[in-house]
Every structure is written in C-alpha cells, then in structure tokens.
Amino acid sequence: MLNTELKNLRMTPAPSGLYFKGRPGDPRLGEWVEQITLSEMASLHSQTFVLIGAADDTGVKLNRGRPGADKGPDAVRSALYKFAWPLSRNFEKWRFLDAGNITPAKVITDTHEHSRLACTAAAHLGATVIAVGGGHDFAAPHILGTFAGLKRSKKDFDFGVINVDPHLDVRELENNLPHSGTPFRQIIESGVVEGEHLLQFGARDGRNARSHFEYCRKQGVKVLELSSLKKDDDVIDAFKAELRSLTKKTDYIALTIDMDSCSDIEGVSAAPVIGFSPWELCQFAFAAGRNRKVRILEIAEIAPDLDPSGRAARIGAEVIFHFILGRINKA
DSSP: OHHHHHTTOOEEOOOGGGSOOOOTTOOBHHHHEEEOOGGGOOOOOSSEEEEEEEOOOHHHHHTTOOSOGGGHHHHHHHHHTTSBOOSOGGGGGOEEEEEEEEOOOSSHHHHHHHHHHHHHHHHHTTOEEEEEESOGGGHHHHHHHHHHHHHTTOSSOOEEEEEEOSSOOOOOOBTTBOOTTOHHHHHHHHTSSOGGGEEEEEEOTTSSOHHHHHHHHHHTOEEEEHHHHTTSSOHHHHHHHHHHHHHHHOSEEEEEEEGGGBTTOOOBTTOOSSOBOHHHHHHHHHHHHHOTTEEEEEEEOBOGGGOTTOHHHHHHHHHHHHHHHHHHHHO
C-alpha cells in the first residue's frame, strides 16, 4: 500500500552545488551524503539518517509571519555539508541520505500530504528522520508521518513530542486550512499523541493567547515557560531531565525546534529578542541524538533572506550536526 502511495510523492532533488567537497585528506559532509529517491528505496540499515526538506512558507504567510522560510532547507544544507567529518570512528558505520525537498502543491494540505508520505516512508524503512523547514506547520505532517511509518512495524505504542518553541502553536484552523500556528492542535486532535505526552519547552508569556495556555492545560500538555526555565541553574539539565521523563512514558519521541526560539539570530519567521542560546539548542539536539527513542529531529522557520550574514542557517546546521554526533556516538 505504501509503495502505491509513494508513486504520487513529489520531491525535488537539492541542487548539486550544495554537496561541498573538501581538499585531499579533509573530507566534508557533502561527500558523505547520498542523494536518493524515497519511492525507489526498498529497505535501509537502521544506522541511517534521511534528510527531508520542506521548502515552503505558505503556512507562515497564512499565519501572518515573515516569509522566506521556503529557502531554509537549502541554506541549511549549504552550511551543514561544509562541516568536516566527525572524529568518531562510529561515523563511518552510518549512511546519510538526502531525499530532496517536497515540491509545493497549489494547496497547503496537498503539500503537507507529500511531507507526511515522505516521513512515513523514511521511518518505515528504519531511518532516523531529519526534517528541515519551511514553516513550523510542517511539524504536523512530519510527526504524523513518522508515527505512521513506525506503526507499520509496531502496532501499539505511545508517541511523545517535545516542542522547543516560544509559541504553543495550538491555534484553530482558519478556513479549514492549517498554518504555522496550528500543528500541535492538529497532532493532539489526531489522537496520535496524548496531551500528557506533549511537552512545550520554552513557551513565552506575551507570545501566546490565554486561551492557548488554557487549551494546553485542558489537554494535559506540560508547558514549561522560558521565564521559569531561565531561573534554573542549567537549562540543558532541565531539558535532559524532561527527555528522560518522557522516555519512561513513551516508546518513540519526536523533537521539533522552531528556530524562533533562538535569541541569537534574526533570519527567522518571527525574530526573537530573548530565548535559548545556540549552544543550548545544540545540547538539546545532542541529548536527543543519544536517546534512541528519538526518531525524528525537525528544525523550522529559518528564513535566509532575512539574514544576509547566513548566521541563522549556520546555527540550524550546528543543531543538526550535534544531533548526528549524539546519535553516532551513542551507537
């Protein structure tokens, strides 16, 4: 059935110029990456990463955000693929596959369906998914797709989600269409994730309506506000503790990071003034990489045209690199 669905999957390969090559004796990640077509993959080794780009910012525009996140995936690739190979010898046991970018459709729900199918295929084949947006509206199809892929091999399990984000993103659909403010309401109301298995890490007073905090409370969602987290001695330790707690209650976990949560970058859809540092986000990702129950990392909302320095894309690449380091060192 999945193979039949994948025939309708529309993806565009990432530009070949992004696959950076180093000098002799100094190989770069761009030389490790393999371009693949998901619909042609029959199986994958468990020690495999699959990167899926969501090069679309329609959901951001519908949510009245700053456009530009459609260029995020390729900007992150450009930065990531220039990294030198990790020092760990375990690295050589892993494959890194790039499935390209979802081809935007005329209607946002059709674009989301392609993203859902891509993540379903990658997760079903046993890969660790790395999804790069694009708007944070893609959190819904990315996470729901990963769940669907895992469910094809394991019927009954509990799925957990950590959203690192100043926004709760539990708005209602408008005109029956999703946008970058709706994904976690969609995920909860899909029944895939119970409210008590969703952690909102770093939500901010002044960035969310009272009704949205109340919705989360009624659904049993755990909300840790940035102001409270920053009072602790170590935000990284707090994240690790929450990850351990969720690990005990669930079988698989998704980590999604809206880069609007980073205080040090301008090139995002809703530029913050305060938030987490790049180092803190990297350590969140590293801890998640070391946890084998985490089956998907998503980063979202990098808008390179709003950041001529390229800093936003480089920080996004660092987050992904630290996730990779955590995963290969754990192995």
